Amino acid sequence: MDDGARRCGDTGRGHAAGPGRPEPEDRHPDGSGRQGGEKRNGRPRPRAWRVVALTGLVSLSVLVAGCRMNLAQAPDGDRAAKPGRAPGLSASSIPVVDPDSGDTLARLDELLDRAQLRPGARQPDYGPLVARVREFIETRPQTFGIYFKDLQTGATWGINEREPIHAASTIKVPLVLYVNHQVAAGRARMDDRIVYEPDRDLTGGAGILQRDGFPGKSYSLRVLTNLSITISDNVTTNMLFRHFGKDNVGEFMRRLGGEVIFPGGRRISTARDMGIYVEAVLDFARQHPLLGGRMLDDMGHAIFHVGLPGELPPDVFVAHKEGDIEGVADDVGIVFGRRPFVLAVLSKGVDNIDQGFEDIARISKIVYDFQEQLGPAR
Numbered sequence: 210m211d212d213g214a215r216r217c218g219d220t221g222r223g224h225a226a227g228p229g230r231p232e233p234e235d236r237h238p239d240g241s242g243r244q245g246g247e248k249r250n251g252r253p254r255p256r257a258w259r260v261v262a263l264t265g266l267v268s269l270s271v272l273v274a275g276c277r278m279n280l281a282q283a284p285d286g287d288r289a290a291k292p293g294r295a296p297g298l299s300a301s302s303i304p305v306v307d308p309d310s311g312d313t314l315a316r317l318d319e320l321l322d323r324a325q326l327r328p329g330a331r332q333p334d335y336g337p338l339v340a341r342v343r344e345f346i347e348t349r350p351q352t353f354g355i356y357f358k359d360l361q362t363g364a365t366w367g368i369n370e371r372e373p374i375h376a377a378s379t380i381k382v383p384l385v386l387y388v389n390h391q392v393a394a395g396r397a398r399m400d401d402r403i404v405y406e407p408d409r410d411l412t413g414g415a416g417i418l419q420r421d422g423f424p425g426k427s428y429s430l431r432v433l434t435n436l437s438i439t440i441s442d443n444v445t446t447n448m449l450f451r452h453f454g455k456d457n458v459g460e461f462m463r464r465l466g467g468e469v470i471f472p473g474g475r476r477i478s479t480a481r482d483m484g485i486y487v488e489a490v491l492d493f494a495r496q497h498p499l500l501g502g503r504m505l506d507d508m509g510h511a512i513f514h515v516g517l518p519g520e521l522p523p524d525v526f527v528a529h530k531e532g533d534i535e536g537v538a539d540d541v542g543i544v545f546g547r548r549p550f551v552l553a554v555l556s557k558g559v560d561n562i563d564q565g566f567e568d569i570a571r572i573s574k575i576v577y578d579f580q581e582q583l584g585p586a587r
Contacts (some may be wrong), residue, residue: 211227212478261494313506313526320505320526324360324491324549330586335360337365338579342572343368349568351508351538351558354480357576358488358551360543361586367481376478377532378415378441379539382484382508384449384491385434387461389504391453392430393497396498402427402450410451416442416533437506438530465489483541484553490528491543502549508542517552519570521577531566538565544573548580 305479313320335357346353348370354372358365406428411419416436422444433449436442450458459470467482490508494501508528517540518527529542541553554572559565 219378259376272484289480296455303316311506313509313528314499314502317502317505320545320549321491323494323545323547324543326363327361327586330362332362332364333583333586335359335364335579338576339368341579342577345571345575346568350558350560351565351568352554353572354553355572356480356484356551356553358484359586360488360491360549360551360581367452370481370484370553371468371479372555373472373477373479374539374557375534375537375539376476376555377531377539378446378535379483379532379541379553379555380476380478381441381446381532382483382490382530382541383462383465383467384458385437385507386445386490386503387458387488388430388434388449388453389493389497389500390461393493393500397430399429399431401430403430403433403448403568405448406451410444410447412443412447414441414443416440416444418442418444434504435507439511441511441513441530441532460484478555480541480553480555483539483555484551487529487541487543487553488551506545516554516566517542517544518567519566519572520574521546525577533562533565535561538562538569540566540573544577544580546577546581548583548585550576550580552576 230498272543307318346355352372352374353368354374355368356365356370357367388397392399405418405424407422407423407424413419417440418436428445428448430449433445436445437449455471462470462482466485467478469477469479469482471477490501490504494505501517505528508530509526511530513531514527516531516538517529518525520525521544526545527542528545529540532539536559537553537555538559541555543549543551554569556565556569
């Protein structure tokens with residue numbers, strides 16, 4: 210799949226957050242964060258995204274796991290996939306934008322096998338890698354929190370991995386994972402619907418519902434979870450938090466092993482905690498391949514794809530979630546190279562968001578090259 214096929218549109222900024230509304234995440238144009246159309250890490254954003262984005266402004270047509278659909282007529286069910294469509298979309302006249310959507314599901318067994326722990330494998334010496342990463346971040350002005358885990362041996366290391374840093378939209382990973390757990394347990398269904406209430410859900414930052422949502426309309430959990438991950442829609446995120454309860458999500462994060470959970474009500478976390486949540490997505494996919502595979506697929510086909518994967522070969526699958534607010538650039542995910550690993554990079558004190566993500570891409574490339582040189586664990 211080419212780079213353009215991974216993305217679906219510039220989201221831009223919408224209404225500013227009002228009194229009592231959650232803080233906006235993933236800010237974009239107007240000097241407030243990443244902007245569409247320019248090159249980042251040497252990868253230009255294809256014009257096709259803008260076509261979809263403009264379509265979205267008129268008819269609320271967006272990409273859901275690679276397929277264009279009208280949210281006002283969102284699919285009700287978690288139905289079987291049609292050829293060329295991602296699971297969860299019902300048959301309709303919706304044109305297929307990305308015929309390769311859902312490719313993660315087709316190769317899920319291979320990805321999970323590659324990322325499987327190999328008991329008895331030799332533990333590598335990560336001292337040289339940590340030194341190389343430290344050498345790089347010492348040249349940068351921002352503060353980093355970094356967490357790494359080699360999935361084949363279980364070896365971990367970190368740099369300021371317990372430093373509290375704003376998680377921005379990376380917090381959507383444990384949120385959406387929680388929703389999937391509720392579905393897997395039979396306490397919810399992907400065709401359950403939540404009504405959009407602007408007075409409670411509206412916020413600024415990334416997304417399309419803030420401008421084009423229909424007050425009083427309901428949207429399925431599949432649509433809401435997909436938009437929260439793939440285009441980082443902040444309104445859909447607020448709807449999910451409202452429906453399922455932020456305290457319940459926080460308790461779920463604590464059970465997974467999180468330590469810093471919504472202090473003062475803010476979306477503060479650590480690289481260590483975010484790394485744990487990302488690995489939990491992988492564990493969930495082993496237990497529930499369809500649900501977990503979809504989530505990994507969404508994370509691998511987000512429109513923001515320039516942090517962890519920014520300098521990696523285009524054929525390397527990266528399931529990740531980026532996030533940024535003023536002064537903060539974060540990316541957390543799983544890199545499925547020959548020797549897969551979890552990498553969570555949070556950073557604060559970032560003067561330029563684009564540069565912040567270029568720095569994350571550089572860290573990811575340093576780690577990836579080291580892992581590839583090691584080769585599969587034996």
